[in-house]
Amino acid sequence: MITRAEAAYLGAVRAFQNPMLDLLHKRHAPLVVSLLSVLFTAERPTVPVADAHTEVGDALDQLRAAGHQDGLPVGSARDLCRQWADAGWLVRQVLDDDVEVYRLSAHAVGALEVAGRAGGARARVSQSRVRTVLDAVGRLAHDADPDVLVRMARLDAEIRRLQDELARLQRTGTVEPVDDEELLEQAENVVHLVRELPADFARVAESIKAMQRDVVSALRQDERPTGEILREYLARGEHVMESTVEGRAFSGALRLIGDPQRLDEIADQLDVVLRHRFAQRLPAAQRTELSEVVRRIEQGLDQVFTAQREASYVITGQVRHHDPLRDRQVDELLREVMTGLQTWLPDARRGQAVDPLRRLPVAEVEHLRQTAGDLRPPQAPAALPDWADDEPDVSTDEARAWGGPHYAELDAHLAAHADESGTADVARAFNAAPDALRRPVDLLGLLEIAHQRGMTETDELAFVDAVRPDGSRRRFAFGAVTTTTKDPAHE
Template sequence: MTGSRAETAYARAITAFSTPTLDLLHGRFAPFVVASLTLLFNADRASVAVADAHAELAEVLDELRAAGYDEDDRRLPSGSGRDVCRNWVRLGWLIQQIDDDIEVYRLSAHAVAALEISGRTGGGRTRVSNSRVRTLLDAVEHLSVSAEVDPVRRLSRLQAERDVIDAEIARIQDSGRAEPADDEELLEEAENVLHLARELPADFTRVAESLRAMQRDVVAHLRRDERPTSEVLREYLQRAQDVMQSTPEGRAFAGALRLIGDPERIDALTEQLRGLLDQPFARMLDGTQRAELDAIARRMELGVEEVLAAQRRASHVITGQVKTHDPLRDRQIDDLLRDVIAGLHGWSGPAAVVDPVRSMPLADLGHLRQTTSDIRPPRAPAPLTDADDVDFLDHDTRAWGGPRYAELEEYVAGLGAQFDLAEAFRAVPDAARRPVDLLGLLEIAHRNGLTDGDGISTVEALRPDGTTRRFAFGAVIARSTKEDADE
């Protein structure tokens, strides 16, 4: 009988130590793992981008190695920050997922529990306090009252509770003051509150992980196409309901959700915690305990948010799988992935030889056409419209248009055989003395023939809006007509 009991106890211990939680605490690099996870994650940082986690963990490794912690008994793991994180994912301490199109790490429920155990063990004294015992007795009393079916006994207990409350009210009314408990007792109460609060994150994470596990199971069943889709979805909905009702983690989440669902309640909790930190006994708490006490409300909100996010993600993934479910294509993808994984395993050996890809394969284009259609247009394009026939929208549109060639050519024809281009432009009417008209005059002079003069000429052009602009160019002597240039 003793041997059987011993074997049973030993088997339970083996099972416990085989879990990632105790494996983390019992491992060779346990102090480094606990310290690093504590630095990477906190109540306000439930997830860390993969790239950031790799960089921060590399800095931690460099600092500890520089301090000499890696010299004696190999207390630090080898490899880069990326290698260490990937190993923690494989061991079940970190969860890698996609949040808002960003790849992130999250603590697994096992890692959260291990950090909670480590913090509770190394964070100070653990004692059988009045607060701890009273919490247990109150819980048993509440359980007993809730399970009571005899109305006489239940009324008797409720009457006793009311008598105690009435006596306290009368004492305060008579004395005019409330006597708080001494600081030592209040400190015990605060430590008990912190002890209870540390257990919540692991519960929330377990609920989120159970939802992710259900998501993977449902998608796997849909991809195998072994049962009708409606049957798989009904099973998923039933399991999701069971998670919230039949497990301690689910009930803890449901209770927290009711609390967070009442804004006044969570605001009151936040104000109560801040008020406690202002009390004299709070000075007896260390900095870590004060921070934990202040973060209780935020920790509960983050836990609920994590579970709801996992639930939304599971619904989104399952909905997408149902909409795009194609058994034939899924099997082809599965076969392709298996072939790729098998090929990678074949390359992973130390003596494996991989032939390099020296050229890309050529595409089989088949028979190309050897003739093309006539690219010439079927008829000649219509002649351009004569400028005199163009109707402008209004005078302002024409004023901002190109050079007035007709007016400039008529003007140049009356200037004689030769003329100085700058002097000629200065005498042009204001309507044709725009910057573009200067270019038009230069074009006409170049067409008829011109010679370079001495010095630099400057002219002032007038825009249609009344603004002016000065131009400088080498002096030009132009001919008025092309016939003169040919003589």
Template sequence: MTDVDLEFARVRAVLDRPTLRLMSRPTSAVVLAVFRTVFDRDVQYVPAERMHLQVEEHVARLQTAGARTPANEARSAAPDAGMVSEQGEPDARPNGRALCREWVAAQWLVRSNSPDGDEQYSLTSHALEALSLVDALSSDRALISESRLAMIVDAVHRWAARAEPDPAIQVRRIDAQIAELQAERDRLEHGEVDTVDDARMRDGYTNISDLIRQLPSDFKRVEEAVAAMHRSIVEDFRQEVRPIGEILDDYLARTDNLMEATPEGRAFEGAFELLRDDALLLRLRDDIQTILAHPFADGLGAAERRAFRNTVVILRQGIEDVLAQRRQLTATLRDQIVAHDVARDRELDAVLRSVERGLATWMDQGSARDRLPLGLLPATAEVGTLRERFYDPDAESVPPAIEEPDDDVFEELDVETIRRHGGPLLTELRAALRSASADSSVDAFHGLPPEQRRPVELFGLAHLLTGHDDFESAAHLAEHRTVRPDGSPVTFHMPTAALTDERRGPVPDTTNDEHAQEAR
């Protein structure tokens, strides 16, 4: 092949890329305008239903204005998606779902699932590259400017310093930079400040904005490269016939070297190491605020200021999208390795291929408005009533007879025994508190006979002393020596109250308590 043949093949391959196909279509102006309107600089994902409605509205508006729209092409691709007017002619209103389906096939849109499970659309790297090219060509700027040349010279100088193998030359370069910075510092200390005019600041801002506009497409290209490797690995895994040990070694090695397998991945790894420095991102945010504080920024629009201020957000979001795609690949590999069944995958693949062949045959023989009844896959199984319980001999046996209770098991109890194990004796306690021989409630309690100083009597004593200030405030704690019904002593600490002549009278005397005692 001659040189012109090789050059023709290279140019032909470039022109067949989705980016240039989008730029060269007769309806590219409408498609790009819709993309720029729906996907703002701050919007990366749009829900599917909202996307369909917005595409219909925007394309219909441009069609009314006289622009050439892809509505007719979408309607010809899906004739049954259109509507019919009252005169029996096809409605000219575009179908958003059909247009989005066409743009997905053209590799301008990606349809995926959100973390919530809903379907959403996002632009591919080809569409982002086309939008970036349109933005760059539509801005009024000089292709050769001071800031662009200074950026090129600084980059060449920096990388030349890193590529220099001689340490002496590197030391001389650093000494020259130190001397230059020291001279700049001395000049600033003397109050000599060089102010930059608005024109030069505007030129530098435009140059930086051009680079920022390329970031989303660059990140999306890396994400698509990871997704392509994802599909390739899964497809190879399904067709794999090697031993499981060899499969594990091969795919784990490919996972470890995933970002080094493609040029995009290697470039992303270098950028990721740089952008992982939080101090660097903080300095970048401060520098952006400083640039926007210059007087030239008063002439910027709100959208331009917002896009320039969101540079750090774009960087973080791009890195997060690529890492999310890589995590998905790792999870898929793990699931495939754990639950991989070669025979089942081949059987499923054969069934799907047969379904595709059947659909292709039906599409060739039928028309767009033919109807084909499809049954449920799989069909409902007709199963009779299954026995839920089986014969159990124990369930059919007669339970054993109930034995007659032995009347001699329980000892005969008298009233005195029952009362000794019952509640407090409020009548005796009240009489003891009213006696003139006791100065305090604890003395009155200890004056009772042992059979009336049971632990349960303390509950009755607390009930009768309710309302005495010194008892309720627990000003004095005293030992209350009680005797259990079995004769064993036990001591409790409980508040006591002084029994003066004024306080003997108000001791509660409720008839309900006596009735309760008699009931016990």
């Protein structure tokens, strides 16, 4: 039987295995926290890999020049960034434009938040903080209690309270002022809550990416029928947000903050707060955090939605091109390459030459063809048709009938079918034209003239019947267009 002390110890061991606490527990934790906080900001959530190595190297040189030799690790900036990525503090990813970037993991965001709270002003037991707890407990009890009478009583009490407040305002016409100290406490509480949002959004995005990796890994190792794989994994790809605990929690929060109108209301409310006289007593950093609340929410939403789109795309693509045999061959080849590198690297020196591959591996072919294929075609090609040089050439009229649009005739015809204001309907004018002006290419000519004169598209769908010179007909449909018959160049 496990004692309470042993259970607490095992729980603490598991907690310190978390990359967030591991980061804060390291000897060089102050350096890691400081460099990550300088490298990544709310305006710069991702940094190109090459830029990150350069900036970290410059920061290390500045710290060494300032005399901070003892607290700095040995190694280049590239090595440090790779160590941070291996430890789970940085995440490498390739963007759509094939640029490889670093971004903070959820563990690193949480560690920076913990360090920021510890180094800044301590949270106080204030009226605002206690009210937040009480409101949360009341909402939890309200949502969890299935008793209809109890809920009706609570709603009646809330209605009476609001009616009393409305009656007082109508009677006195004044709003009771709130003490500046209490407003400061409420603002600090809001800042404290907002600081936790980036880590929450990052955890949701990483949970989606982890689910994506699990699905792809399971798909590569799966030997079930293809139809069953398609049904299961395409379903998970379509409902990726509901496949994780963090995703389901985020979906619930999204119903509250996902409405753009709601975000606009929050921005207006924060503007009212920052224009109040008490806001001048807030530190500049806290005022900046309050002004960027909406932008932080939007960035977090975009981060989660991007991870969701990428996961759906990767899972769907993997299912479409799933080949278990080929995937296993690729995995085995990559493992052989990694094993060879691990064997070669420990004894390798900088600048050491690598023996090139002298010959390609011999293909394992069970049987080769022993006879060459017959290069002759199975039958002779068809004879060329006879051509008489004295045959008459194509007439000019026939060539013109199959040629481009008759712009002059089309312009005159369009003007003849304009109303009193000089506006003509392209489809109606085309259908009323003679057969010689109703070729498919003449329809393009009319649309080109309308574009040059200034055309207006409507929501209606227009149908026209075109006639080719050989008498064949073709029906076209397009968005109805009206145009003016006046040349804007002569106005």
